[in-house]
Structure formats: C-alpha cells, structure tokens
Amino acid sequence: MKKSGTIKGGNRGLLIAVVCLLLAIIGVLIFLLARNNGDQLSMTSKRDPNAAVGQIKGKTKEEIQAELNKIVEEGMFNISINSQITFETGDGEGDVRIENIEANRLLMSVAISRDDTGEQIYETAIIEPGFHIQNDKLDVPLPKGVYPCTAMFTAYEPDTEAVAGHAGAKVTITVEN
Amino acid sequence: MKKLIAIMMVLAMVFAMNAGALAAESSTPVSFKVDNTQISVTVPTAMAVTVNADGTLTYPTGAKIVNDSVFPVMVTNVAATAEAGWTLAETDDMATDDLITTNIKPGTGTAEFVNVGAVAATDWNMTATDAAGTDDEIALTFESGQIYRLTKTLTTTGALAYTITFTVEAGSHT
Numbered sequence: 001m002k003k004s005g006t007i008k009g010g011n012r013g014l015l016i017a018v019v020c021l022l023l024a025i026i027g028v029l030i031f032l033l034a035r036n037n038g039d040q041l042s043m044t045s046k047r048d049p050n051a052a053v054g055q056i057k058g059k060t061k062e063e064i065q066a067e068l069n070k071i072v073e074e075g076m077f078n079i080s081i082n083s084q085i086t087f088e089t090g091d092g093e094g095d096v097r098i099e100n101i102e103a104n105r106l107l108m109s110v111a112i113s114r115d116d117t118g119e120q121i122y123e124t125a126i127i128e129p130g131f132h133i134q135n136d137k138l139d140v141p142l143p144k145g146v147y148p149c150t151a152m153f154t155a156y157e158p159d160t161e162a163v164a165g166h167a168g169a170k171v172t173i174t175v176e177n
Numbered sequence: 178m179k180k181l182i183a184i185m186m187v188l189a190m191v192f193a194m195n196a197g198a199l200a201a202e203s204s205t206p207v208s209f210k211v212d213n214t215q216i217s218v219t220v221p222t223a224m225a226v227t228v229n230a231d232g233t234l235t236y237p238t239g240a241k242i243v244n245d246s247v248f249p250v251m252v253t254n255v256a257a258t259a260e261a262g263w264t265l266a267e268t269d270d271m272a273t274d275d276l277i278t279t280n281i282k283p284g285t286g287t288a289e290f291v292n293v294g295a296v297a298a299t300d301w302n303m304t305a306t307d308a309a310g311t312d313d314e315i316a317l318t319f320e321s322g323q324i325y326r327l328t329k330t331l332t333t334t335g336a337l338a339y340t341i342t343f344t345v346e347a348g349s350h351t
Contacts, residue, residue, distance in 0.1 A: 068225050068237035075223025078245065083347050084214040097215060106222065150344065155222045165222025168344035170253060 078104055079153040079167050087175045090141040094173070098124060098151075099132035106164050107156040112171065115148040121173075126156065138173075147173040217245040218303075218345045225335055226322065234279065234322030242343060243314040244303035252301040252315065254344035255281065255293035262329065263338045265292060269325045277338060279322040283315045291319070291341060302349045 059067070080099040087094035100108040107129070112122040121140040124133060151171050155164040220242050227235045244250040259265040264276045267290040282288035286300025303313040329336060 064227055064235060065238065068227065068235065069239040071223055071225040072221050072237040072239045075221055076219050076243075077222040078217060078219040079345075080215060080217040080245075082214050083216040099217075165220075166340065166342045167218070167220040167222065168254070168342060169216050169218065170344065170346035171216075 074105060075164065077106055077108075077153075077155045077165065077167065079108075079151075079169055081110065081151050081153075081169055081171060083169070083171050085171055085173045087138065087142070087173065089177050090143055090175045091137065093135040093137050096122075096133055096136045098127065098136075100127040100129050102130040104129040104155075105158065107158055107161065109154050109156070110151050111154070112149050112151045112173070115150055115170075121147075121149070126161070129158075142173070142175045144175050144177055147175070149173050213247055214347075215246065216248075216250060216345065216347055218250055219243040219245060220343050220345075221317070224341075226319075226338075228324055228327070228331060232324045232327065234277075234319075234324065236319035236322060238318075240317040240319070241314045242303070242317065242345070243312050245306060245312050246347070248305050248347055249349045250303050250345050251348055251350050252283070252296050252303075252343055253346045254295055254342075255291070256342045256344075257292035257339050258342070259339045260337050265339055269323070274326040274328045276325045277322070278325075280320050281341075282318040282320065288318070288320055291339075297350055299350045 078101050080097075080101060082095055082097035085094045085096055098110050108127045110122075110124045110127075111120055113120045119140065121142065122136070122138050124136075127133065149171050151169045153167045153169070155166070156162065157164050221240045224237060224240060226237075229235060242252060257265055259277070262275060264273050266273070266276055266278055268278060269276060279291045280288040281291045281293065283298070283300040286298055301315060303315060306312050
C-alpha cells in the first residue's frame with residue numbers, strides 16, 4: 001500500500017523537470033519583458049535638447065490673412081496714360097503721357113496694340129518709378145484715322161525684373177494728317 | 178490862369194481815377210485747365226493665396242481697383258490665365274489634376290468665375306475722383322476657391338498658378 005505525501009524517486013525527477021521547465025519559461029518571459037522595458041527606457045532616456053514645451057507654433061488665421069493682405073498692398077500698381085493720344089502725322093510725335101509714378105514700387109513697360117488688327121504699334125523700354133514719357137513716336141507709322149487701341153502695362157520686380165503682373169487701359173489714337 | 182490849371186488838374190485826377198477804375202474792371206481771365214484725358218488707375222498686380230488642408234483657398238481681403246482719374250472709369254475686361262500645369266475652370270470636371278475653381282466679386286455685386294472676360298455690369302464702374310480728392314474704388318472679393326487633385330509640391334515661397342489682367346477704360350457701363 002502506497003503512503004500519501006511521499007514521493008517516489010521517479011516522481012521526484014518528474015517534479016524537478018516540471019519545476020525547471022517553469023523556471024525556464026519564467027526566465028524567458030522576464031527576459032522578453034526586460035528587453036521591451038529596455039527599449040522603452042532607451043526611448044525615454046534620450047530627450048532632444050531642441051524640443052520645446054507645448055504644441056507646434058504655427059501662424060494664426062489672422063496672421064496668415066494679414067500676410068496675404070500685405071502682399072496685395074505691396075503689389076498695388078498705378079498705370080497712367082493719355083487716353084486720347086493725338087499725332088499730327090503718323091510718323092510724328094504724339095502726347096502719349098505715360099507715367100510710372102514715384103509711389104509705384106515696380107518697374108513698368110507699355111505696349112500699345114490696335115484693337116482692330118491686334119498689331120502692336122508702340123512699345124516702351126522699362127520705365128523706372130518717378131519717370132515718364134511725355135511725347136513719343138509710334139513704332140509703326142499709321143495713316144490718318146482714329147484707332148481704338150489697348151495699352152498693356154507690364155509691371156516688373158525692381159531687383160530681378162521678373163514680370164509681376166499686367167494691366168490694360170483702352171486708349172484712342174488719332175492721326176490727324 | 179491858376180483856375181485853369183486847377184481845373185486841368187482836377188480833370189487829370191478824374192481821368193486818372195477813371196483809368197484806375199477801368200483797370201480794376203478789366204478782368205484777367207483765369208481758367209483752370211483740367212487734364213481730362215489722362216487715365217490713371219491703380220490695380221493689384223500680385224496676390225498670394227494659401228491652400229488649406231482640405232484644398233480650399235484663403236484669399237487676401239484688401240484687393241481693389243482704384244480710379245485716380247478726374248473722370249469716371251470702368252473695368253471692361255477681366256481675364257484670368259492659368260500658368261502651365263494648372264487648369265482654371267468654373268466647376269470641377271472630376272478628372273483633371275491641379276484644377277482650380279475660383280470666383281471674383283466686384284464690390285457688392287455678383288460673384289462669377291474669375292475669367293470673366295468682357296464686363297458689362299455697373300458694379301465695375303468707378304466715379305471720378307471727387308473735389309475732396311477721394312478716389313472711388315472697387316473692392317475685389319475672391320471666393321469659392323478650391324484646388325482639386327493637387328499633385329504639385331507647394332512651397333512657402335509660392336507657385337504661380339494663374340494671372341488676372343484687368344483692363345480699364347474711360348466711361349461707365351450703363
């Protein structure tokens with residue numbers, strides 16, 4: 001008859017094996033946990049000295065709006081020309097009165113084209129702010145007549161001479177003789 | 178003799194006074210010559226627009242056209258031209274990349290697609306500069322802006338997408 005509470009030699013070996021297995025499993029688990037914790041620790045242990053407290057600082061809606069409005073304000077451009085240009089003769093001088101006013105920040109050039117044919121009949125070189133052309137000859141002499149035309153102004157950045165924009169003005173050219 | 182001299186002096190004085198009176202009455206015409214053919218208008222040539230995360234556009238609010246002339250001026254044409262690689266359209270076609278829709282509104286007038294073309298509405302009229310030197314202007318409002326299927330990489334320096342050209346003329350739409 002077997003006595004309860006006693007372990008025979010074979011069972012003892014089995015128990016030891018089970019205990020060892022459990023210890024091995026626990027060891028593996030501890031290792032894995034330790035590794036994970038180590039990763040987390042390494043992440044939190046390195047603080048970026050450039051990081052600042054709080055959320056990323058961006059421009060507010062009002063700041064963006066103000067910036068957009070400033071660009072428009074700086075890009076305002078005055079165009080000024082005689083809307084009724086008269087030439088005594090087709091190859092003579094007429095009172096074009098083109099002005100790049102001093103308040104303009106941008107450079108300017110003007111090209112005049114006939115509305116009926118689209119032909120360009122006059123073009124200036126670049127005009128600095130504060131300068132004007134009082135009288136000038138047409139590049140293409142015209143016979144006597146009245147010519148509806150469009151004066152196309154081109155604005156340029158003063159430092160790069162890159163085109164900044166265009167604006168047109170309807171003018172009438174009259175050649176008297 | 179003395180009486181004769183006195184009478185002559187009195188007459189001379191009378192004539193001198195009359196001459197003075199005549200000189201005072203002869204007016205010197207002074208006329209103000211108005212340079213009434215110089216058209217002078219201020220327009221916006223540069224406008225930056227920000228693209229929001231959802232593709233909608235934020236426009237400036239200070240865009241305007243100002244009449245600096247001494248006579249009424251009207252805007253006769255508003256032409257919007259897309260730069261290479263961009264498309265301007267009244268509505269989304271559900272297919273084209275980098276397609277922009279945007280409207281323009283003059284003053285309190287009606288908003289319409291920015292490439293208006295020939296203009297006839299009186300909202301585009303500006304009166305002459307008044308006696309106090311105040312210039313009339315048209316406030317420009319841009320709205321309903323949206324970019325569809327944006328493929329371009331936008332930078333903070335901006336990418337030129339389209340150009341608007343205003344044409345003005347002496348006179349008023351009726």
